[in-house]
Amino acid sequence: xxxxxxxxxxxxxxxxxxxxxxxxxxxxxxxxxxxxxxxxxxxxxxxxxxxxxxxxxxxxxxxxxxxxxxxxxxxxxxxxxxxxxxxxxxxxxxxxxxxxxxxxxxxxxxxxxxxxxxxxxxxxxxxxxxxxxxxxxxxxxxxxxxxxxxxxxxxxxxxxxxxxxxxxxxxxxxxxxxxxxxxxxxxxxxxxxxxxxxxxxxxxxxxxxxxxxxxxxxxxxxxxxxxxxx
Amino acid sequence: xxxxxxxxxxxxxxxxxxxxxxxxxxxxxxxxxxxxxxxxxxxxxxxxxxxxxxxxxxxxxxxxxxxxxxxxxxxxxxxxxxxxxxxxxxxxxxxxxxxxxxxxxxxxxxxxxxxxxxxxxxxxxxxxxxxxxxxxxxxxxxxxxxxxxxxxxxxxxxxxxxxxxxxxxxxxxxxxxxxxxxxxxxxxxxxxxxxxxxxxxxxxxxxxxxxxxxxxxxxxxxxxxxxxxxxxxxxxxxxxxxxxxxxxxxxxxxxxxxxxxxxxxxxxxxxxxxxxxxxxxxxxxxxxxxxxxxxxxxxxxxxxxxxxxxxxxxxxxxxxxxxxxxxxxxxxxxxxxxxxxxxxxxxxxxxxxxxxxxxxxxxxxxxxxxxxxxxxxxxxxxxxx
Ligand SMILES: Nc1ncnc2c1ncn2[C@@H]1O[C@H](COP(=O)(O)OP(=O)(O)OP(=O)(O)O)[C@@H](O)[C@H]1O
Ligand SMILES: [Mg+2]
Numbered sequence: 001x002x003x004x005x006x007x008x009x010x011x012x013x014x015x016x017x018x019x020x021x022x023x024x025x026x027x028x029x030x031x032x033x034x035x036x037x038x039x040x041x042x043x044x045x046x047x048x049x050x051x052x053x054x055x056x057x058x059x060x061x062x063x064x065x066x067x068x069x070x071x072x073x074x075x076x077x078x079x080x081x082x083x084x085x086x087x088x089x090x091x092x093x094x095x096x097x098x099x100x101x102x103x104x105x106x107x108x109x110x111x112x113x114x115x116x117x118x119x120x121x122x123x124x125x126x127x128x129x130x131x132x133x134x135x136x137x138x139x140x141x142x143x144x145x146x147x148x149x150x151x152x153x154x155x156x157x158x159x160x161x162x163x164x165x166x167x168x169x170x171x172x173x174x175x176x177x178x179x180x181x182x183x184x185x186x187x188x189x190x191x192x193x194x195x196x197x198x199x200x201x202x203x204x205x206x207x208x209x210x211x212x213x214x215x216x217x218x219x220x221x222x223x224x225x226x227x228x229x230x
Numbered sequence: 231x232x233x234x235x236x237x238x239x240x241x242x243x244x245x246x247x248x249x250x251x252x253x254x255x256x257x258x259x260x261x262x263x264x265x266x267x268x269x270x271x272x273x274x275x276x277x278x279x280x281x282x283x284x285x286x287x288x289x290x291x292x293x294x295x296x297x298x299x300x301x302x303x304x305x306x307x308x309x310x311x312x313x314x315x316x317x318x319x320x321x322x323x324x325x326x327x328x329x330x331x332x333x334x335x336x337x338x339x340x341x342x343x344x345x346x347x348x349x350x351x352x353x354x355x356x357x358x359x360x361x362x363x364x365x366x367x368x369x370x371x372x373x374x375x376x377x378x379x380x381x382x383x384x385x386x387x388x389x390x391x392x393x394x395x396x397x398x399x400x401x402x403x404x405x406x407x408x409x410x411x412x413x414x415x416x417x418x419x420x421x422x423x424x425x426x427x428x429x430x431x432x433x434x435x436x437x438x439x440x441x442x443x444x445x446x447x448x449x450x451x452x453x454x455x456x457x458x459x460x461x462x463x464x465x466x467x468x469x470x471x472x473x474x475x476x477x478x479x480x481x482x483x484x485x486x487x488x489x490x491x492x493x494x495x496x497x498x499x500x501x502x503x504x505x506x507x508x509x510x511x512x513x514x515x516x517x518x519x520x521x522x523x524x525x526x527x528x529x530x531x532x533x534x535x536x537x538x539x540x541x542x543x544x545x546x547x548x549x550x551x552x553x554x555x556x557x558x559x560x561x562x563x564x565x566x567x568x569x570x571x572x573x574x575x576x577x578x579x580x581x582x583x584x585x586x587x588x589x590x591x592x593x594x595x596x597x598x599x600x601x602x603x604x605x606x607x608x609x610x611x612x613x614x615x
Contacts (some may be wrong), residue, residue, distance in 0.1 A: 049613070058525060059609050079529050086527025093612075097522040101243045106231050111526050113233060158526070 005069060005165060005198050006032040006055060012063030013050060024050050025221045028064070034165075037192040037199045039209035042218035048202040049170055051218065055200060056089045056168045057081045069165065086114045090159030090197075092169040096151040098143040098158075105130065105139040108157045115162060129157035132195075133187060149180035156187060160197070167191065169201040173208050185211040233532075237539040244512075248544070251508050255548025255591070256555070258497040259584060263556020265490040266580040267563065272487075279473035281446040283343065286439035286456060287475070289466040293318065295435035296465045301336075307455050309448040310441050314339035317422060317437040320388035323374055330370070331417035332384055334425035343440050346409035353378070353404030361424045363403035367415035371405045378402055384418065390430045398428065440472075498587065505595040509541050513599040520603050521611035534604040541596025542589070549588035553581060 011028040014021045024047045032038060032055075040048050053059035054066065057073055058081075066074040073084055085091075098107045105126050112122045130136050133153040143151050152172060159167055169188065173181035189211050191197045201212060209215045217224045242248055286304060288294035298315070305313045314336050321332030337358050341347065349357070349365060357365050364384070366376055376382055380402045390396055398420075406415040426434060443452050453469035460467045470478070513520070520533060528536075560576035 053609055056525070058612075079531075082524070082527050082529040085525065091522075091525050093522070097518065099519060101239045102231075102236075106239075109231050110236075110523075113231070113236070114527050114532075 003034075003070060004031045005034045005036070006030075007067045008054070008064065009067075010064035011054065011061045011066070013047070013054065013059075014062045023221070025061075028221065028223075030223070032198060032200065035192065035196050035198055037189070037211075037213040038201070039212035039215040040200065040202045040218055041204065041206070041209055041215055046218045047221050048218055052168045052170055052200065052202060055166070056091060057084050086111060086162065088164050088166060090156075090162075090164040090167045092152070092155050092159050092167060092172045094171040094174040096143070096148070096155045096175075098151055098154055100143055103140050103142055104135060104146065104154045104157075107143070107154055108161050110158060111162045125161050126157075129161040130154075132160065132191075133157045147180075148176055149183060152176065152180075152184050153187065156184070156191075160191065160195075165198055167197050167199045169199065171202055171204065173203070173205065178207070181205070181208060233535075234539070237536060237543055240516075240536070241540050241543055247508065251505055251544060252548040252551070254501050254504050255545060256552040258494075258501045259549045259552025259587075260555045260559070261497050261552075262494045262587070263553050263576060263580060263584060264559050264563075265494060266583070267556065267560040267574055267576050269487060269490050270577050270580065271574045279471070279476055280346075281471070281473070282443050282449075283472040284441050284443060284449060284453060284456075284469055285472055285475040286441065286467050286469045287437075289457075289468040292438065292468075292475075292478075294465075295432065295437060296439070296467065298434045298436050300460070300465070300467070301436070301439055303459065304439055304441060304456055307452055307459070309444045309452050311444055312339060312343055312442040314343050314440045315422070315436040315438065316340065316419075316440065317425065317432075317435075318388075319384075319425070320386050321384045321418070322387065323382070323384060326387065328374070330384065332386075333417060333419045334422040335419045336422050337419075340419065340440070343442055346413045347406045347415055348409045349404045349406055357403040360401060360403055361421045362399075362401055364400035364418055364420040365404040365406055366402060366418045367406050369416050370418065371402070376402050376405075378405065389432065391428050392430050394430075398425075446471075498591070502591065502594060505541070505544065505591065506598070509537070509544075509595050509599040510602075512540075513537060513603050516603075517606065517611050520606050521608045524606065524608045525612065530604040533606075534600045537600035537603045538593065538596040541599070542592030545588050545592035545595065549584065549591065553584045556584075557581075 008028060008030040011025050011030075012023065013025040013028075014023045016022075030051075040051065042048055050059065054061055057068075057076070061074055064074070065072055068084075068088065073081070076084060098104075099110070102110070108126045108129050109122055112125060115122075117125065126139075127136070130139055133156050135150060135153050135157065138146060138150060138154075141150075143154070146154065167188070172188070173184050176184065185208055188199055188201065192199050192213075199212070201208075203209055286296075286300070288296050295317075301313050301315050304310060316336075317334040319332035319334055321330040322328050323330055341349070341354065353365070357363050364382070370376070374382075381399050382402060383397045383399050385397050387396075391398065400418075400420055408415050422436070426432075441452075443449055449471055456469045457467050523536075524530075524533060557576045560574060564574040
């Protein structure tokens with residue numbers, strides 16, 4: 001288990017803008033140990049979201065290799081990547097991104113539609129996930145009937161329901177007030193500490209970054225690491 | 231929650247929009263079903279026509295008469311097994327709106343030629359034995375509440391009796407039932423001899439001849455022989471198979487099939503645009519959600535099925551309701567029309583074609599949006615907030 005969960009080696013990423021090819025990363029290396037809780041900070045446009053997309057198998061690097069749990073994933077096909085994401089990654093977004101016509105429980109159940117679990121097993125999983133985020137009593141509520149913080153908790157439950165190893169959060173508290181943000185961040189901390197989830201979280205807020213074990217600063221496609229918690 | 235439930239919840243997310251779209255589909259399929267029912271009715275004569283029956287009419291127009299002597303002359307043509315004749319009476323019961331197909335026939339030969347008009351032996355004998363009697367179709371008997379032995383007055387809008395009245399009284403001697411499905415017995419028939427003697431004009435002339443040939447293979451030759459026999463006479467003839475005759479009769483009403491095709495085509499063209507547009511709009515509105523689904527692991531395939539499933543469900547709900555309404559309407563129409571326009575029935579073929587169109591509509595309207603959804607680029611879709 002000493003082996004790192006994710007290893008990025010020599011990552012290059014370019015976007016085509018018209019005829020020009022704009023480099024985001026060049027020769028980027030990064031290692032994320034198991035049970036890490038890393039905050040990524042940096043100015044807008046520095047490539048934070050792009051990095052999360054690469055870690056989560058949403059996007060592929062132009063160069064370099066990505067190993068997840070000892071297996072290469074940068075060369076997987078679209079369908080293999082979809083299966084990889086379903087099995088290994090939980091995503092948490094700034095704007096919650098819940099389905100408005102589904103109840104909280106149904107939103108949480110969504111990733112389980114991709115598994116072979118039977119209805120009973122699914123119901124158990126959903127119940128547990130909602131209990132973990134403290135929303136057992138809101139299972140039947142629609143997103144429109146929940147506060148922002150509650151919606152984000154539903155989103156967290158959805159992210160953990162299929163028991164992934166890695167949680168990727170892109171500004172999970174960007175839309176919340178400080179108190180609610182604290183609750184959400186505390187919850188992520190618990191998931192990291194008690195359930196052993198590895199977490200990579202992008203944030204603009206130094207207060208939020210404090211909840212992480214370490215903070216990485218990204219600027220112009222490069223890291224300058226400072227351990228704020230030290 | 232199942233995949234299907236997810237599709238259903240997606241469909242009924244914008245309730246008003248879905249209801250309106252469903253209604254448009256419903257109307258198009260109801261129009262299709264009802265027009266197809268009419269077309270089936272118009273074609274029912276041609277479908278049940280017997281291949282070994284020929285019809286001889288006046289060449290100028292089938293409504294013009296011919297001398298009765300033609301019957302015996304046609305009977306001498308080799309290959310002709312049986313000859314009968316009929317006159318158009320132009321009848322109605324009580325009021326002109328109760329229009330009746332009423333025929334003056336030669337009873338024995340006519341019933342022999344049309345075994346599909348079924349009469350119990352006793353009723354048949356009663357009809358043949360009473361010159362003043364009439365046989366009626368079961369649908370008409372039910373509609374007008376006619377019983378065996380009733381005296382019923384039938385009026386003509388063409389003929390007058392010698393005494394100046396326009397009403398003939400007949401005794402109901404038999405009630406006909408169809409020998410097989412599609413056979414149309416919604417008419418009444420009485421003795422030509424009685425009609426001839428009581429009418430004030432027309433003399434001894436008949437409307438048309440019906441004959442049975444030894445084999446359909448002889449039809450061509452016999453037709454030519456008969457028409458040649460009366461060529462250059464004051465009453466030239468035209469001989470056709472019963473099927474061709476029925477078809478020509480229907481075509482008097484214009485090319486109904488073509489008109490139906492146009493109407494149905496316009497209706498479906500319109501809903502194709504409406505539904506296609508709705509689905510496109512729907513997918514565009516959900517760009518972000520689709521990106522989220524893909525992010526959490528839904529494959530391109532499953533996204534495709536999610537969208538195409540929704541358009542199929544939409545087409546199915548509207549389409550099946552529309553076909554159901556057309557089926558209900560066909561039962562009502564059959565009752566109201568009393569079969570005067572042929573056998574008004576919503577056929578299994580119509581249902582099958584309807585279901586085929588439902589599937590085609592669902593696939594066509596869902597295809598583009600589904601492809602668009604499945605090929606959605608998650609990185610750019612999630613990036614644009
Ligand atoms: N699909 C794309 N096509 C072209 N350029 C892109 C694309 N996605 C990102 N970029 C560019 O890559 C750079 C990094 O973008 P990214 O979204 O990773 O930044 P970020 O650090 O997440 O910024 P923010 O804090 O504003 O969210 C930006 O300059 C952006 O314009
Ligand atoms: Mg970003």
